[in-house]
Amino acid sequence: MGYHTNPFPEPKGRPSMGKQQNALAVVNYKGGVGKTTATFFLGAQLAVDHPRSKVLIIDIDAQCSLTTVFGLDPVRESQLGRNIFRLVQPGKPLPDKAKRDLYLRNQRGSRGFPENLYLLPGSFETEDLDVKLAKEDARGTAGFFARCAQVLGLFDDFGAILIDCPPNKMFLTQGMLQAAGHYLVVVIPDKVSVYGVPRLIRWVGEIPFPERPLLAGCLVNRVIRSPSGITQEQMRWVSQLEATLADRDLVGRNRGILGQWPNSNKVCATYGMGRHVRFHLPATFPRRDGPLHGLHLGPNGEAP
Ligand SMILES: Nc1ncnc2c1ncn2[C@@H]1O[C@H](COP(=O)(O)OP(=O)(O)OP(=O)(O)O)[C@@H](O)[C@H]1O
Numbered sequence: 017m018g019y020h021t022n023p024f025p026e027p028k029g030r031p032s033m034g035k036q037q038n039a040l041a042v043v044n045y046k047g048g049v050g051k052t053t054a055t056f057f058l059g060a061q062l063a064v065d066h067p068r069s070k071v072l073i074i075d076i077d078a079q080c081s082l083t084t085v086f087g088l089d090p091v092r093e094s095q096l097g098r099n100i101f102r103l104v105q106p107g108k109p110l111p112d113k114a115k116r117d118l119y120l121r122n123q124r125g126s127r128g129f130p131e132n133l134y135l136l137p138g139s140f141e142t143e144d145l146d147v148k149l150a151k152e153d154a155r156g157t158a159g160f161f162a163r164c165a166q167v168l169g170l171f172d173d174f175g176a177i178l179i180d181c182p183p184n185k186m187f188l189t190q191g192m193l194q195a196a197g198h199y200l201v202v203v204i205p206d207k208v209s210v211y212g213v214p215r216l217i218r219w220v221g222e223i224p225f226p227e228r229p230l231l232a233g234c235l236v237n238r239v240i241r242s243p244s245g246i247t248q249e250q251m252r253w254v255s256q257l258e259a260t261l262a263d264r265d266l267v268g269r270n271r272g273i274l275g276q277w278p279n280s281n282k283v284c285a286t287y288g289m290g291r292h293v294r295f296h297l298p299a300t301f302p303r304r305d306g307p308l309h310g311l312h313l314g315p316n317g318e319a320p
């Protein structure tokens with residue numbers, strides 16, 4: 017397979033207004049596959065690779081795992097009220113750009129965190145959003161989706177925005193998928209996880225075209241390597257996944273599997289794990305309207 021370093025081509029006729037091309041939603045409604053881990057490590061890696069740009073990771077999961085991984089106490093963050101819930105909450109005014117930084121957290125280089133990596137914390141309250149939105153009519157939900165796009169728009173000068181989605185199909189997940197230019201599916205090479213991918217892609221495919229994010233590809237997580245390489249069983253599921261992705265409308269010319277991350281508690285201790293999937297951004301990165309580019313990888317996830 018050859019690599020190319022061109023920016024992602026945008027499909028003809030696709031309006032870019034309202035969609036954040038620098039945003040990537042990390043999704044799978046199957047739980048525990050590594051979405052949060054991937055969001056954090058990829059975000060950290062992007063920040064390290066592009067020290068002059070700002071990278072934002074957003075926790076939209078009511079479990080607040082990403083907020084915890086970022087070294088914060090989700091209870092306190094939820095109480096502070098400067099979080100994703102406050103920004104997307106219907107009926108509340110959206111802060112202007114001058115105030116948006118109040119909602120972000122940064123570890124200022126402590127604990128080895130990149131200084132240019134920012135978190136928009138999660139909130140336990142996002143769970144209640146669906147109860148409220150379920151009572152709304154189509155106009156109400158459309159308004160909520162538009163609000164999600166406005167929230168991402170507050171950060172359009174960031175080089176990249178990675179959104180850690182919860183394992184559900186709820187309104188906030190839908191809203192962020194509609195607002196983001198791209199999505200990445202995290203999958204474990206086993207039967208249950210791989211069988212779910214076509215359904216997941218079909219579900220995203222139901223989003224009307226102008227708002228539909230482009231599939232960046234899949235990240236295969238928790239690959240068990242024996243001394244002789246990936247196990248036969250897992251290899252089978254990786255091949256199955258490749259077959260599933262073969263006829264998909266993927267961004268760029270990748271084969272759909274962007275990288276394979278090993279199953280290892282050690283790798284989670286350092287964000288070097290992000291190096292297994294590389295985002296190639298254009299020389300002009302960041303641009304205000306710059307799309308998130310790249311994801312061109314070798315078969316084992318190495319950079320070209
Ligand atoms: N490659 C890996 N090797 C070992 N452990 C991993 C790996 N990736 C993730 N884990 C662990 O698996 C657990 C689930 O990971 P994570 O929270 O990232 O999944 P998730 O998809 O975000 O889950 P949820 O659907 O609940 O949001 C965590 O304890 C994490 O540390």
Ligand SMILES: [Mg+2]
Nearest residue numbers: 051052077081
């Ligand atoms: Mg998670």
